[in-house]
Amino acid sequence: MHQPPAFREERDDVVVELVRRAGFGHLVVTNGDGLVSTPLPFVVDDELTSVRAHLARPNSTWRAAPCKALIIVPVSDAYVSPSWYPSKAEHGEVVPTWNYEVVHLHGRLIPHDDAEWVHRQITDLTAHNESAMAEPWAVTDAPEEYISRQQRAIVGVELLVDRIDAKRKLSQNRSDADRTGAQDGLAGRDDRSRAVATAMARDQPTGG
Numbered sequence: 394m395h396q397p398p399a400f401r402e403e404r405d406d407v408v409v410e411l412v413r414r415a416g417f418g419h420l421v422v423t424n425g426d427g428l429v430s431t432p433l434p435f436v437v438d439d440e441l442t443s444v445r446a447h448l449a450r451p452n453s454t455w456r457a458a459p460c461k462a463l464i465i466v467p468v469s470d471a472y473v474s475p476s477w478y479p480s481k482a483e484h485g486e487v488v489p490t491w492n493y494e495v496v497h498l499h500g501r502l503i504p505h506d507d508a509e510w511v512h513r514q515i516t517d518l519t520a521h522n523e524s525a526m527a528e529p530w531a532v533t534d535a536p537e538e539y540i541s542r543q544q545r546a547i548v549g550v551e552l553l554v555d556r557i558d559a560k561r562k563l564s565q566n567r568s569d570a571d572r573t574g575a576q577d578g579l580a581g582r583d584d585r586s587r588a589v590a591t592a593m594a595r596d597q598p599t600g601g
Contacts (some may be wrong), residue, residue: 402559462502468494477578499556505549
């Protein structure tokens with residue numbers, strides 16, 4: 394991924410928060426047909442060294458493992474109109490762009506086809522995603538035999554992360570006035586755009 398210094402995110406705690414906030418990505422591997430990708434939810438450890446997920450057993454992606462793999466984690470993105478920049482009225486030298494946050498996790502994909510590992514993964518995944526619910530659902534809320542049948546239909550996968558590329562393109566290359574204009578413009582649009590405005594307001598990323 395191309396990472397100009399102004400947009401590169403290297404703070405470990407920020408990157409972990411981005412990945413956990415997304416909680417969903419696109420696993421990319423190479424098999425006999427070339428590049429293949431599959432979307433999947435996941436859980437990660439605090440050091441972002443391990444990404445645990447599962448796939449439907451008929452999904453052939455897991456059969457490529459063990460292998461090199463990439464998980465693309467889209468966090469937020471939205472169109473930015475040049476009409477939001479105060480500098481448009483000053484000199485007109487502005488163009489449209491796209492603001493976004495994305496993390497690429499590179500590593501080695503390992504399959505896990507044992508019941509204990511898979512059960513721990515689905516339990517942790519469920520607990521993570523249900524934690525904000527008023528009445529959290531737990532795997533133990535369903536009949537044990539039913540969960541066992543469901544587990545037999547999936548296979549666990551784990552990415553052992555060896556490289557992380559994180560990018561937050563949030564108008565850092567614009568003046569303060571233009572950045573504020575873009576943030577205000579995004580905040581007045583749809584939920585997708587407002588998520589980017591929130592990211593811009595939450596933190597001023599720094600290059601490295």
